[in-house]
Amino acid sequence: MAGAAGLWYAPRLKKRAGVAQLDRASVYETEGYRFESCHPRFHRGRRSESTLSGMMGAFRGLLRGNVTAANMTDTTKTTTPVGGRQPQAAPGPKAALPSGHDLLGWLRRMLLIREFEIRCMQAYQNRLIGGFCHVYVGQEAVAVGTIAAVQPDDPVVAAYRCHGIALARGMDPRHCMAEMYGREGGCAKGKGGSMHMFDADHFMYGGHGIVGAQVPLGAGLAFATKYEDEVLTAGQSDKVTLCYLGDGALNQGAVHEAMNLAGLMDLPLILVLENNRYSMGTAIHRGTTMSHALQTKAEAYGIEFASVDGKNVLELYQCFKPLADWCREHSRPVFVEARTYRYKGHSMSDPRKYRSKEEEAGEQSQDCIDQLANYLREHHDLTDDGFRQLTRQVKSQVRDAVAWAKASPETPLSELYTDVYTDVWGKWTGTSRPQMLREDGD
Numbered sequence: 230m231a232g233a234a235g236l237w238y239a240p241r242l243k244k245r246a247g248v249a250q251l252d253r254a255s256v257y258e259t260e261g262y263r264f265e266s267c268h269p270r271f272h273r274g275r276r277s278e279s280t281l282s283g284m285m286g287a288f289r290g291l292l293r294g295n296v297t298a299a300n301m302t303d304t305t306k307t308t309t310p311v312g313g314r315q316p317q318a319a320p321g322p323k324a325a326l327p328s329g330h331d332l333l334g335w336l337r338r339m340l341l342i343r344e345f346e347i348r349c350m351q352a353y354q355n356r357l358i359g360g361f362c363h364v365y366v367g368q369e370a371v372a373v374g375t376i377a378a379v380q381p382d383d384p385v386v387a388a389y390r391c392h393g394i395a396l397a398r399g400m401d402p403r404h405c406m407a408e409m410y411g412r413e414g415g416c417a418k419g420k421g422g423s424m425h426m427f428d429a430d431h432f433m434y435g436g437h438g439i440v441g442a443q444v445p446l447g448a449g450l451a452f453a454t455k456y457e458d459e460v461l462t463a464g465q466s467d468k469v470t471l472c473y474l475g476d477g478a479l480n481q482g483a484v485h486e487a488m489n490l491a492g493l494m495d496l497p498l499i500l501v502l503e504n505n506r507y508s509m510g511t512a513i514h515r516g517t518t519m520s521h522a523l524q525t526k527a528e529a530y531g532i533e534f535a536s537v538d539g540k541n542v543l544e545l546y547q548c549f550k551p552l553a554d555w556c557r558e559h560s561r562p563v564f565v566e567a568r569t570y571r572y573k574g575h576s577m578s579d580p581r582k583y584r585s586k587e588e589e590a591g592e593q594s595q596d597c598i599d600q601l602a603n604y605l606r607e608h609h610d611l612t613d614d615g616f617r618q619l620t621r622q623v624k625s626q627v628r629d630a631v632a633w634a635k636a637s638p639e640t641p642l643s644e645l646y647t648d649v650y651t652d653v654w655g656k657w658t659g660t661s662r663p664q665m666l667r668e669d670g671d
């Protein structure tokens with residue numbers, strides 16, 4: 230796991246980088262265990278030994294039988310929190326909204342994502358796009374509102390429903406569409422497709438197909454930025470990592486391991502839970518404990534929690550921005566549930582029999598694009614004509630992206646083994662023995 234690997238490597242990295250602070254790393258002797266910590270600054274505000282002795286104390290208590298279900302759940306008692314922290318007071322008041330001009334930019338981006346997705350669905354039905362295809366229709370406000378609240382060089386990592394997030398992050402729709410079409414001009418040379426939108430120039434570290442797999446990666450990214458800032462350059466951690474996950478990921482072990490490390494290591498990680506109510510055909514309450522009180526998931530790891538309306542981009546931004554700023558300032562993780570809905574099926578082959586037409590219509594009546602457009606009509610000078618013009622511009626941009634993708638060459642076979650893994654031991658040439666396995670003179 231990326232985060233754990235980072236922890237293990239920390240003292241060695243410092244040595245390699247020649248950072249004098251290595252000497253200040255501490256060795257703890259507790260309860261018969263000896264372990265070495267990273268630089269004390271890296272453990273800001275917590276004492277590792279209390280974690281271990283607290284755990285050992287609880288363990289001994291359990292053995293003696295004096296820890297019961299009753300006193301384990303008694304929240305009125307203050308105990309030394311594992312990881313040294315409990316969730317702290319929610320950050321201050323809501324953020325101010327940006328200018329009307331910026332809000333128009335958000336509307337344009339949300340329209341772009343929706344049009345992009347509709348064209349993807351058409352192309353998929355016409356068999357021009359193959360493989361998996363999970364569209365983001367209905368969830369546009371989440372990507373646009375959260376990305377507007379962070380800096381352009383803050384790392385972003387997502388699950389497989391990632392076209393919208395990549396576009397919100399600034400990926401060129403041409404490269405995104407060419408990836409969908411499996412063409413050489415795609416962001417991953419057409420080798421990843423729908424689930425693997427990756428754009429290092431925009432600090433977008435991919436869509437990921439294994440449910441929850443991006444969360445340890447997100448923790449690792451947050452660890453890397455923090456380590457670089459605080460240890461290698463002796464500065465302040467000034468980046469946050471945005472890590473998106475679906476409600477289905479809540480039940481993945483790796484997500485909980487990563488949350489534990491994030492809480493324990495004060496990682497500047499923002500987990501954005503896109504709660505669209507379904508994990509494939511399973512409604513959240515059928516597959517997830519405490520689905521009515523998801524703050525419990527974050528509290529368990531001492532992580533700050535908030536739940537926001539994911540269909541109202543203004544409300545979302547106003548709540549989310551102070552949390553993101555707080556995460557950056559305090560270098561502490563936050564967990565934000567964005568309540569949203571996907572209008573289409575899980576993927577292209579889903580007839581949506583697990584939910585009613587009435588439910589869908591009810592959710593769509595609070596459409597995120599309509600809500601923002603209405604606000605701009607009421608509070609700024611957006612006219613119906615202006616809205617139509619915006620829609621026309623976006624349609625033409627997506628038409629251009631499709632034409633560009635189609636004109637891009639098919640990815641040649643010679644690309645089959647390139648960029649798959651870093652060639653640490655020399656280029657893999659198919660039938661020859663990799664360099665690492667060769668004897669001298671081979």
Ligand SMILES: Cc1ncc(C[n+]2csc(CCOP(=O)(O)OP(=O)(O)O)c2C)c(N)n1
Pocket residue numbers: 390438439440474475476477478479505507508509575
């Ligand atoms: C580890 C793992 N288990 C199962 C799957 C199959 N699978 C693909 S998507 C999905 C549902 C995930 O739902 P959610 O996290 O809510 O995301 P959403 O599709 O709603 O965006 C499942 C179970 C997988 N890709 N990876």
Ligand SMILES: [Mg+2]
Pocket residue numbers: 475476477503504505506507508509
């Ligand atoms: Mg879901």
